[in-house]
Amino acid sequence: MRFIISLALKNLTRYKRRTIITAVAIAVGLMMYIVVDSILLGAEFESMRNLRWYETASARIMHPDYWEERLMRPLDISIDDPNTIVDALRKEGIAAAPRTMFSADLILYSDDFGEDGNMPVQVTAVDPELDNTVFRFEDTLIEGRFVESGTNELVIGSWFAEDIGAKVGYWVTLVTRGNGGFYEAMDMQIVGIVNCPNPNVNRTLLMVPIDTIGDYLAMEGAATEINIALPENAEIAEEVARIQQLIDPSGNDLLVVSWDDLARDYVALAEAKRGGTGMILFLVFIIAAVGISNTMLMAIYERIRELGMMRALGMNDRSIQLAFMVEAGGIGLIGSTIGVLLGIAINFYMVNVGIDFGLLMRDMDMGYRIQSSFRGTWSPSTIITAFFFGSILSMLVAWIPTRRALKMDIPSCLRHQ
Amino acid sequence: MIQVQNVIRNYKAGETVVKALKGVSLDIGDGEFLSIAGPSGSGKTTLLNLIGCIDALDGGEITIEGQPVSGMDKKTKTEFRRNNLGFIFQTYNLIPVLSAYENVSFVLSILNIPEKEIEERTMRILKEVGLEGMEHRRPDRLSGGQQQRIAIARALVKNPKIVLADEPTANLDSKTGEEILKLMKEMNRKYHTTFIFSTHDSMVMDYAARLVLLHDGQIVSDERR
Known part of the structure; x- marks a missing residue:
């Protein structure tokens, strides 16, 4: 050898x-x-x-039917009392925040943008106090400030702002259908521009306060989803099962979906x-x-x-x-x-x-x-x-x-x- | 010691069958210094290969030390060669990356002999073939004669019963060739090892104690001197 x-x-x-x-x-x-x-x-x-951090959170609670029809953004399939669930989760040490997602038409005016125009957009209505406990937008502001509750304020993604020529202080109008199908037009002022590490968010983000939107769209305190942040090293499947068990007694028939199901694509x-x-x-x-x-x-x-x-x-x-x-x-x-x-x-x-x-x-x-x-x-x-x-x-x-x-x-x- | 009985060996060259050996019979005794001579194509190398168990018989039988070669399988032949036979080749066939010492000692390594004994035996045989002090040289730093001396040392280091040498001097000048023959003769006398070598050189034939002449695959004379 x-x-x-x-x-x-x-x-x-x-x-x-x-x-x-x-x-x-x-x-x-x-x-x-x-x-x-x-x-x-x-x-x-x-x-x-x-x-x-910027798109799906670790997990999301929603109505099972909403999950099935999520691409249509139906406002009538929502969580009736999201704050009760959020409070219950927070008591268990789980960070949670309600959001309402809806489709709208964004109207731009020549006064600010140089020419009139409109385009279809997806809008995210957030709770300014709770959202940053789940998502991390706070550190991504490159201009202006975050939206405040009860105001007609809007935060926009930096690439989106660049594409349409938007600046802090400009006014836009969001036209959409409220809960029940009625048309609603909302004048919103851009108060902040965020540039986060997620390009999808930068390209599309329009963020508004959830209470203002709730009033406009007749949500009556409801939200389409509750987003949850879990620790980085958490076993997601186990945590999802635990949260599902926590919310089941509420009788709301809600579904907890993990981030990897949300980001299936x-x-x-x-x-x-x-x-x-x-x-x-x-x-x-x-x-x-x-x-x-x-x-x-x-x-x-x-x-x-x-x-x-x-x-x-x-x-x-x-x-x-x-x-x-x-x-x-x-x-x-x-x-x-x-x-x-x-x-x-x-x-x-x-x-x-x-x-x-x-x-x-x-x-x-x-x-x-x-x-x-x-x-x-x-x-x-x-x-x-x-x-x-x-x-x-x-x-x-x-x-x-x-x-x-x-x-x-x-x-x-x-x-x- | 070696009985060659009516040995036949044919080769195919395309469509043609070449009859290399046509019923050769020969008895070789212990310690003989035998030369198989003849012109090119007479069957010298074929006969050596058959005795050396590196080629297969088409007919007849070769018995070495009472063991018929035709009955041996590949593994047995390999073991038989390892334990009983030494080979010297016309082109020396040394391993160029190994030193003179390593070229000789590897034969003992494959016999699983202890390292100390390998060293003793290798140094002794290298001294006997006149390569003392050159054991660390690689073949490319040695003359043809010195390389053939390594090959002789390699063949003899395991004390084989038989050494087969195919045209051992063909690549050497006449003076060096004579030195190699003298060395082989001396080793034959000293160790009583049977030497069988092929040649077509008359000077080499003169050194043989027994000369077997082959022509067209048949023995034409068998002369003891």
Whole structure:
């Protein structure tokens, strides 16, 4: 065994250039895998966080029928007494805040905007006192202030404001149908502009006080949903079940939906992108396998006479095969070590600085809830997997060409030129 | 020691069947220094390969130390070669990344001999073949003659019963070739190892204690000297 390992390691230095080229191919592949996996994983973590902080909260309580028809934003399927539930949850140490979502037509006037216009929008009515205990908009204000209860005030997303040319102090009108179907027009003044890390929110956000809207739309204290914030490390499914048990005795027949159900589209997209990482791993597999296999094929072809000599002298096929596999494993080990070290070095930059895709994200929806810098994350399991994958795969792919060479009879090996 | 009985070996060259050995019979005793001579294509190497258990018989039988070769499977043949046979090749076939010492000692490593004994035996045989002080040199830093000395040391280090040498001097100049033959003869005398070597060189034939002449796959003369 010692001889086999010693021979294999010495053979690594026999064709230095070839060893280096193959090792570099493996290293580049593994480095790419580590970095891409880190970026995708980082983007996924950050997107999930930004979804919970600015879009879905950790979980949401709503009427089961509202959940079914949520795209229509029906105001008549609502939670009658949201404050009682919010208070009950807060007593249990769970942060909760009611919201009412509705569709409207946004009317812009030439006085402020230079020309008249209108567009369909989704409006979020919030409780200014409670909303920031669940969502994190407080720190995202770049201009003006947050809405106050009982006022005709409106906060707008920064990209939305940019798109329509809105500024703090401008007036707009929201035209919608109230609870019962009557038409209502509400004049609202823009008091703040928020720029949060979730591009979807920046693109679409219009936030108004829930009590003002309740009066306009005849909600009579009802809200369409109650949003809940859970600790970052909470087991969401368990907490959802616990909250469901807490609200069931109220007899309101309400449903608690976790954030990943609310963001089903995003979760599906993330899963598809995870599949993309699998494709990268497969490509790395191909690069490493072809590189090593080719190197070992050439190494074996050039050493057929030597192989014949070893067999003639009584070395068994298993030992010869092992020698070539250890040699290939050595190349894999060099490549994997370099790849992992390079991957860690680049990932260090990715974790601490990241790549700014701000300009791209402004005009394109990639599905991720990240506004500017894509940052990596440390995934020890990926790094360990990459290292062992590169080393072990290299050994395995050497098996085929060695096996083929060992099928030649010994005299043919000894005659080989 | 070795009985070659009516051995037949045919090769296929495309559609044609080449009859390399046409019923060769030969008895080789312990400690012989035997040369198998003949022109190219006469079947010398084929006969050596068959005696060396690295080629398969098409007919007849070879018995070595009472063991019929045709009855051995691949694994048994490998073990038999490992324990009983030494090989010397025309082109030395040394492993270029290993030193002279390692090229010789690996034969003992595969026999699972303890490290200390490997060292003793390797150093002793290298000294005997005149390579003392050169044990750490790699083959590319040695002359052809010195490389063939390593090959002889490699063949003899495990004290085999038989050493088979295929044209051992063909790649050497006449002076070095003669030195190699003298060394082989000396080892034959000292260890009583049976040496069977093929050649088509008359100088080499002169050194043989027994000369078997092959022509077209048949023995045409068998002369003891």
